[in-house]
Amino acid sequence: xxxxMERPAAVKPAxxxxxxxxxxxxWLYLAPAxxxxxxxxxxxVGNMVAYSFTSWDGLDVTMEPVGLDNYVKVVTDERYWRxxxxxxYYFAASFVQIAIALxxxxxxxxSTRFRNLFKGILFFPYLLNGVAVGFVFLYLFQPDGxxxxxxxxxxxGDHTKFWLGDPDIANISLAGTSVWRFTGLSxxxxxxxxxxxxxxxxxxxxxxxAGDWHKFRHIIVPGxxxxxxxxxxxxxxxxxxxxxxxxxxxxxxxxxRTFVVQAYETAFQFRQIGLASAMAxxxxxxxxxxxxxxxxxxxxxxxTLS
Amino acid sequence: xxxxxxxIGLGAAAVLAxxxxxxxxxxxxxxxxxxxxxxxxxxVLTNRTDLATTALPEYAKKFQAKYPGTTVxxxxxxxxxxxxxxxxxxxxxxxxxxxxxxxxxxxxGQFFEPLGTVEELKATYRFVDEKAFExxxxxxxxxxxxxGFVVNKRVFAEAGVxxxxxxxxxxxxxxxxxxxxxxxxxxxxxxxxxxxxxxFNSQRAILGDPAVNENFPADPAPWQAxxxxxxxxxxxxxxxxxxxxxxxxxxxNWEGSKPMIGTGKVGSMLLGSWAVPxxxxxxxxxxxxxxxxxxxxxxxxxxxxxxxxxxxDYKAAVSKTSTNKATAKAWxxxxxxxxxxxxxxxxxxxxxxxxxxxxxxxxxxTGVELMEIPAAVTNSGKExxxxxxxxxxxxxxxxRQKLVDIARGAAKGDKESYFAELNKRWGEAQSxxxx
Numbered sequence: 001x002x003x004x005m006e007r008p009a010a011v012k013p014a015x016x017x018x019x020x021x022x023x024x025x026x027w028l029y030l031a032p033a034x035x036x037x038x039x040x041x042x043x044x045v046g047n048m049v050a051y052s053f054t055s056w057d058g059l060d061v062t063m064e065p066v067g068l069d070n071y072v073k074v075v076t077d078e079r080y081w082r083x084x085x086x087x088x089y090y091f092a093a094s095f096v097q098i099a100i101a102l103x104x105x106x107x108x109x110x111s112t113r114f115r116n117l118f119k120g121i122l123f124f125p126y127l128l129n130g131v132a133v134g135f136v137f138l139y140l141f142q143p144d145g146x147x148x149x150x151x152x153x154x155x156x157g158d159h160t161k162f163w164l165g166d167p168d169i170a171n172i173s174l175a176g177t178s179v180w181r182f183t184g185l186s187x188x189x190x191x192x193x194x195x196x197x198x199x200x201x202x203x204x205x206x207x208x209x210a211g212d213w214h215k216f217r218h219i220i221v222p223g224x225x226x227x228x229x230x231x232x233x234x235x236x237x238x239x240x241x242x243x244x245x246x247x248x249x250x251x252x253x254x255x256x257r258t259f260v261v262q263a264y265e266t267a268f269q270f271r272q273i274g275l276a277s278a279m280a281x282x283x284x285x286x287x288x289x290x291x292x293x294x295x296x297x298x299x300x301x302x303x304t305l306s
Numbered sequence: 307x308x309x310x311x312x313x314i315g316l317g318a319a320a321v322l323a324x325x326x327x328x329x330x331x332x333x334x335x336x337x338x339x340x341x342x343x344x345x346x347x348x349x350v351l352t353n354r355t356d357l358a359t360t361a362l363p364e365y366a367k368k369f370q371a372k373y374p375g376t377t378v379x380x381x382x383x384x385x386x387x388x389x390x391x392x393x394x395x396x397x398x399x400x401x402x403x404x405x406x407x408x409x410x411x412x413x414x415g416q417f418f419e420p421l422g423t424v425e426e427l428k429a430t431y432r433f434v435d436e437k438a439f440e441x442x443x444x445x446x447x448x449x450x451x452x453x454g455f456v457v458n459k460r461v462f463a464e465a466g467v468x469x470x471x472x473x474x475x476x477x478x479x480x481x482x483x484x485x486x487x488x489x490x491x492x493x494x495x496x497x498x499x500x501x502x503x504x505x506f507n508s509q510r511a512i513l514g515d516p517a518v519n520e521n522f523p524a525d526p527a528p529w530q531a532x533x534x535x536x537x538x539x540x541x542x543x544x545x546x547x548x549x550x551x552x553x554x555x556x557x558x559n560w561e562g563s564k565p566m567i568g569t570g571k572v573g574s575m576l577l578g579s580w581a582v583p584x585x586x587x588x589x590x591x592x593x594x595x596x597x598x599x600x601x602x603x604x605x606x607x608x609x610x611x612x613x614x615x616x617x618x619d620y621k622a623a624v625s626k627t628s629t630n631k632a633t634a635k636a637w638x639x640x641x642x643x644x645x646x647x648x649x650x651x652x653x654x655x656x657x658x659x660x661x662x663x664x665x666x667x668x669x670x671x672t673g674v675e676l677m678e679i680p681a682a683v684t685n686s687g688k689e690x691x692x693x694x695x696x697x698x699x700x701x702x703x704x705x706r707q708k709l710v711d712i713a714r715g716a717a718k719g720d721k722e723s724y725f726a727e728l729n730k731r732w733g734e735a736q737s738x739x740x741x
Contacts, residue, residue: 059410060416162556165714167717253500253707254556254707
């Protein structure tokens with residue numbers, strides 16, 4: 001008895017300390033990252049959720065709790081949920097964006113003259129600061145600005161409009177700016193994915209007599225399905241949270257106010273941090289919900305090219 | 307009532323130490339204590355980034371000569387309203403600063419030291435009640451401005467208009483004449499930048515009623531014929547409706563508008579008298595005659611006379627968290643009384659009895675009565691609350707941009723339907739706030 005009792009007892013401290021070491025060490029490595037993540041992501045989000053149940057103005061020492069009032073207002077007051085409809089323009093534009101990006105990514109994956117130059121040109125707009133993009137396009141869309149001048153050169157002078165002043169066109173102009181800016185990002189994602197497809201597969205396909213369309217349809221599209229699906233998630237959440245382009249170019253006037261611009265005004269123009277936090281929480285929930293649906297519809301299965 | 311501190315507790319305890327810096331802001335009400343010697347260093351926050359390294363240190367030198375042993379440093383803040391509002395909740399906001407407009411009058415005591423009662427100070431200073439709460443003054447104006455139209459009078463003269471029109475109808479006729487005879491844009495809204503639209507709210511004196519601020523929040527429907535917002539917003543609507551403003555308001559540009567009015571491409575803009583020297587400079591820089599720029603009252607007369615509101619620009623205050631309040635107060639008083647800053651800036655001197663600048667004397671010569679309108683006392687802070695609840699930014703641009711959109715046919719509705727909607731929204735919020 002004693003020996004059997006002692007033996008595990010003698011082993012235990014050694015293995016115990018090893019286990020303690022093993023369980024502590026990864027946390028030690030994780031600590032800096034976790035501290036940063038908690039400090040700058042979860043605590044602010046937690047605070048925001050807490051603010052959303054108050055009528056705080058962002059300044060006062062006291063916060064008046066108001067229960068669910070803010071959420072009720074966001075959901076029931078037409079002025080708050082109507083602005084979501086503006087996201088439709090940007091969502092529609094994101095299809096154009098993905099199509100253009102995919103087209104160029106496919107072409108530039110194969111040997112094309114000056115392909116590196118074109119890659120640079122396509123990616124360049126994404127590197128520009130959003131504020132700069134806003135100002136550039138503000139000038140472009142001015143009456144007798146660049147766009148009107150170009151239209152006149154090519155003989156389409158009758159089609160000049162108040163690109164931002166006309167309420168029927170303003171959102172399309174802004175969504176166009178957004179396409180110009182973000183195509184580069186989608187393009188780079190697609191390009192990277194396409195280049196990771198082994199070249200033997202194309203060669204084998206060519207031997208089998210596949211044309212360009214067949215290669216695209218049966219090799220490229222299945223090969224980069226995950227990236228396409230990711231692009232759509234980014235497109236949805238991106239179009240719901242459009243901010244800087246309408247904010248800089250029109251300030252949300254003329255019916256171009258998006259949900260985030262409205263939230264910004266609520267928070268900083270009307271000093272209703274509580275209500276604006278509730279709007280932010282609602283936006284977060286909607287994005288989570290849509291992403292969840294999207295993942296259910298397009299399951300993230302392993303890609304097989306065989 | 308939940309204290310702000312309790313909410314911060316949501317994070318991990320280790321993180322609390324990092325964020326607790328944001329929970330400052332003294333809560334207890336202590337009487338102001340300005341005793342102690344005027345010596346040592348103070349920091350002054352300023353929105354005048356253009357003067358922070360030029361004119362302001364000159365003033366500081368004079369102050370330091372009068373009070374040896376003091377040092378005044380300036381901290382220029384580019385985005386003053388937003389940045390200082392954030393700073394306020396950190397507890398670190400210098401010794402002397404301009405009160406951001408985001409601070410409601412009821413909150414003044416949380417951040418600033420009371421400088422004395424309205425009764426005491428109004429004998430010496432103008433505009434003391436604009437940043438006062440329950441009889442205590444928290445900020446002194448550094449200079450005042452008058453409100454009205456900045457016009458290029460050469461353009462109006464070419465159209466046959468040499469004196470300020472006296473009714474909104476006459477003004478519209480004058481603008482139409484400008485458009486027809488000179489080809490200039492008769493009125494420039496600055497819609498895109500937005501804030502210039504807020505000057506339609508600054509014409510509160512037109513009815514000559516000194517109690518307008520007190521009575522305003524008591525009115526459930528201010529957009530009715532004969533009332534100030536109806537007259538001022540109505541004029542804006544009619545100007546845009548009659549196509550007397552710029553063709554595409556979405557691409558306006560404030561900096562660009564200065565040379566436009568200076569050279570006569572634009573006839574008029576509704577602004578404060580502070581804009582006159584800027585427009586004259588722009589005219590000079592563009593090679594036009596700066597004397598063409600004039601300042602006219604809002605086209606409305608009560609009792610056969612124009613009335614224009616004069617009000618204080620930013621008010622400066624002593625920070626509640628300052629560790630050198632004696633020096634801070636000495637600087638503030640010296641700056642307002644003796645520095646000559648207001649005269650240098652061509653603004654209305656904040657000290658009662660000092661002489662008006664030249665630009666405003668010309669304005670007075672048009673036969674306008676300059677009116678200082680007392681802030682609300684019984685209904686103090688109520689108007690802000692109604693604005694917040696109704697989201698009709700009376701002192702801002704969002705609802706007026708919508709007004710312009712409707713007037714130019716870019717949004718649904720007409721003048722009457724929009725004013726009815728405004729009255730409804732205002733009335734609902736008003737009945738909650740004033741109950």
